[in-house]
Amino acid sequence: MSEVLTAPLVVEFPFTRSLGPVQGAFLTGLRERTVLGIRARDGRVVVPPVEYDPVTADELRDLVEVAPTGTVTTWAWNPSPRRGQPLTTPFAWVLVRLDGADTALLHALAAPAPEAVRTGMRVRIRWAVARTGAITDIACFEPADGAAAEYQVTSHSGEFADPVTGITAPARLDYAYAPGGAQSRYIQALAERKTVGERCPACRKVYVPPRGACPTCGVATDEQVEVGPRGTVTTFCIVNIKARNLDIEVPYVYAHIALDGADLALHARIGGIPYDQVRMGLRVEPVWTEGARFPDHYRPAGEPDADYDSYKELI
Amino acid sequence: MSNAATAKEPVAVVGVGQTKHVAARRDVSIAGLVREAAQRALADAELTWAEIDAVVIGKAPDFFEGVMMPELYLADALGAVGKPMLRVHTAGSVGGSTALVAANLVAARVHRTVLTLAFEKQSESNAMWGLSLPIPFQQPLLAGAGGFFAPHVRAYMRRTGAPDAIGSLVAYKDRRNALKNPYAHLHEHDLTLEKVQSSPMLWDPIRYSETCPSSDGACAMVLTDRAGAARAPRPPAWVHGGAMRSEPTLFAGKDFVSPQAGKDCAADVYRQAGITDPRRQIDAVEMYVPFSWYEPMWLENLGFAAEGEGWKLTESGATALDGDLPVNPSGGVLSTNPIGASGMLRFAEAALQVRGQAGEHQVDGARRALGHAYGGGAQFFSMWLVGAEAPVG
Numbered sequence: 001m002s003e004v005l006t007a008p009l010v011v012e013f014p015f016t017r018s019l020g021p022v023q024g025a026f027l028t029g030l031r032e033r034t035v036l037g038i039r040a041r042d043g044r045v046v047v048p049p050v051e052y053d054p055v056t057a058d059e060l061r062d063l064v065e066v067a068p069t070g071t072v073t074t075w076a077w078n079p080s081p082r083r084g085q086p087l088t089t090p091f092a093w094v095l096v097r098l099d100g101a102d103t104a105l106l107h108a109l110a111a112p113a114p115e116a117v118r119t120g121m122r123v124r125i126r127w128a129v130a131r132t133g134a135i136t137d138i139a140c141f142e143p144a145d146g147a148a149a150e151y152q153v154t155s156h157s158g159e160f161a162d163p164v165t166g167i168t169a170p171a172r173l174d175y176a177y178a179p180g181g182a183q184s185r186y187i188q189a190l191a192e193r194k195t196v197g198e199r200c201p202a203c204r205k206v207y208v209p210p211r212g213a214c215p216t217c218g219v220a221t222d223e224q225v226e227v228g229p230r231g232t233v234t235t236f237c238i239v240n241i242k243a244r245n246l247d248i249e250v251p252y253v254y255a256h257i258a259l260d261g262a263d264l265a266l267h268a269r270i271g272g273i274p275y276d277q278v279r280m281g282l283r284v285e286p287v288w289t290e291g292a293r294f295p296d297h298y299r300p301a302g303e304p305d306a307d308y309d310s311y312k313e314l315i
Numbered sequence: 316m317s318n319a320a321t322a323k324e325p326v327a328v329v330g331v332g333q334t335k336h337v338a339a340r341r342d343v344s345i346a347g348l349v350r351e352a353a354q355r356a357l358a359d360a361e362l363t364w365a366e367i368d369a370v371v372i373g374k375a376p377d378f379f380e381g382v383m384m385p386e387l388y389l390a391d392a393l394g395a396v397g398k399p400m401l402r403v404h405t406a407g408s409v410g411g412s413t414a415l416v417a418a419n420l421v422a423a424r425v426h427r428t429v430l431t432l433a434f435e436k437q438s439e440s441n442a443m444w445g446l447s448l449p450i451p452f453q454q455p456l457l458a459g460a461g462g463f464f465a466p467h468v469r470a471y472m473r474r475t476g477a478p479d480a481i482g483s484l485v486a487y488k489d490r491r492n493a494l495k496n497p498y499a500h501l502h503e504h505d506l507t508l509e510k511v512q513s514s515p516m517l518w519d520p521i522r523y524s525e526t527c528p529s530s531d532g533a534c535a536m537v538l539t540d541r542a543g544a545a546r547a548p549r550p551p552a553w554v555h556g557g558a559m560r561s562e563p564t565l566f567a568g569k570d571f572v573s574p575q576a577g578k579d580c581a582a583d584v585y586r587q588a589g590i591t592d593p594r595r596q597i598d599a600v601e602m603y604v605p606f607s608w609y610e611p612m613w614l615e616n617l618g619f620a621a622e623g624e625g626w627k628l629t630e631s632g633a634t635a636l637d638g639d640l641p642v643n644p645s646g647g648v649l650s651t652n653p654i655g656a657s658g659m660l661r662f663a664e665a666a667l668q669v670r671g672q673a674g675e676h677q678v679d680g681a682r683r684a685l686g687h688a689y690g691g692g693a694q695f696f697s698m699w700l701v702g703a704e705a706p707v708g
Contacts, residue, residue, distance in 0.1 A: 007451035007452065009449075009450065013381065013441055015381035016438075018340065018342065018343060018436075018439065019344055021347075023344055051344065051350075051392060052346065052392045052394075165341065179452050179453075205568070206567075207567065215563035235470040235473070236469065237465030237469060237518045237519055239458050239462055240516050241459070241515075241517050241518075243458065254462050254518075264566070264568075268454075293452070308473075312474075315570075315571070
């Protein structure tokens with residue numbers, strides 16, 4: 001039994017979001033140290049504001065300003081903050097009903113220990129020093145003195161100079177990636193410059209790269225079969241635009257190649273021949289470079305072209 | 316037991332709404348975008364939010380915009396609070412399969428009136444990140460989206476002997492049709508066939524003008540039962556057949572040019588609708604053509620032409636707006652592509668045709684129209700056939 005490979009896989013992307021009128025006013029307000037809620041049809045003040053009424057689905061535009069102080073409605077202690085969370089030391093996740101609001105806002109509460117946190121405690125916003133128009137403009141909540149006073153909300157136009165209309169929401173996912181037994185065997189064989197597929201015990205088709213099971217028959221493939229190294233170009237395209245992240249001069253040929261003995265084509269670049277002379281049926285062989293896991297490209301093998309009938313079922 | 320008690324409830328499309336599709340809708344949130352389409356569909360049906368029993372929503376992968384399970388956040392905007400809300404996901408075909416799930420809920424008499432909607436905000440999404448993560452140990456992809464499709468187009472040309480110019484005829488036709496559709500994204504008033512044919516070759520044999528744009532947009536429909544249709548202010552489109560089929564993205568023996576799942580899906584829809592000669596019995600087709608050559612390819616796959624003959628239908632002008640089998644009178648995916656919504660737009664445009672509500676791109680006297688969607692590397696197919704008359708039975 002060969003070793004199953006594993007490797008870290010981190011994917012990150014900074015998504016952009018258009019805010020629309022309500023979220024835009026809310027986040028611009030935070031930048032100006034103003035917390036806006038919205039008046040729902042039933043009279044409740046919803047914070048953060050929503051664009052559409054949660055009961056009637058009506059469009060809501062009646063913004064109001066609420067207080068920067070409020071009451072914790074419930075909480076949970078976070079003993080080990082993770083990357084990207086509001087505070088780097090242990091803190092409480094809290095739902096805070098700001099004075100004047102009828103719903104609670106989720107945020108972090110700076111507190112020394114869980115013993116210092118309770119439902120019903122009074123808190124106030126600690127504003128971030130540098131504010132950009134984001135929920136992180138509220139750095140966190142902190143304990144406050146004094147009982148909840150009757151707070152009269154005031155209506156707000158939602159208009160500010162230099163409004164925030166969009167935000168960037170970075171996403172990051174950390175995985176441990178394991179390609180599985182079949183792919184691991186395939187990759188380990190490539191290290192010896194051999195291409196090894198697997199045969200379905202039911203339909204006898206040879207899969208390259210193997211995925212451990214035949215997608216047609218739904219049974220495990222366990223018989224290894226060395227294929228190639230030569231193969232036939234079944235079809236191709238000429239790529240004329242440079243892909244980001246790819247260091248290949250255009251134009252180049254991206255081809256489907258049926259390696260001898262394989263029952264479906266794999267994809268690779270064709271080199272060693274002018275791009276406009278590549279054709280369906282061209283016989284090719286792999287070209288390896290030192291240290292690379294996969295063949296760098298395939299080049300003409302110097303054989304007569306394959307007859308169309310010999311590969312048309314593989315297109 | 317009477318047949319009426321056991322037969323499926325007839326399903327009618329009584330409301331259609333879509334946004335004006337553009338490259339970037341920076342003025343609205345995703346909620347604001349879907350709301351626009353939904354409200355237009357409600358207005359068309361002259362219904363209120365309270366008269367909707369359930370909402371069925373679809374979009375492409377969550378990774379596109381990076382909003383996980385967006386249906387949760389969109390419940391308020393779509394009036395779905397306190398009602399069943401379902402999310403459907405079948406890659407590029409999702410708009411079609413979403414409509415079919417909604418139709419089945421009505422047909423099964425689970426709900427009487429269902430709002431169905433699909434969207435994509437491509438300006439805020441990253442399809443590359445969403446679809447092609449740099450997986451360890453795997454060879455990086457060597458070509459963009461077009462690079463996936465172009466080899467299959469070449470295979471089609473080899474198999475059928477189609478002349479090189481066919482793809483440009485499709486692109487020119489669809490972009491001209493789009494000029495008659497106020498909601499279409501691309502309105503290229505100055506386009507000529509020569510310009511299409513001299514546009515840059517991106518992934519030979521696919522030229523720039525033969526590829527779909529990237530759009531922000533949403534599409535919505537209101538589906539209802541026989542009683543709902545009787546109250547509708549405008550003529551309904553009746554669902555005569557609908558089906559979905561899938562097959563693996565890659566398997567030994569897969570025919571990328573004419574996938575078996577597509578043929579099976581069409582055959583199922585035609586059987587339900589009593590179609591024996593699609594070329595003669597169907598008056599308009601909205602098919603999912605993201606790259607121009609897919610028109611002749613799908614004409615064969617869907618049984619409008621014999622194998623190897625699809626390009627002749629295109630070349631003859633039969634698929635033009637004034638031809639005997641107009642294909643993509645709306646301008647199609649080649650003119651408008653908010654990915655998740657693209658399939659539903661095909662279904663909705665087919666409905667508009669048989670309702671006589673397609674405006675300037677109306678096909679005269681259209682009585683039966685086919686809506687078609689596919690996605691996921693020719694893996695998922697969904698289709699429906701709608702008619703101006705209620706189904707018999």
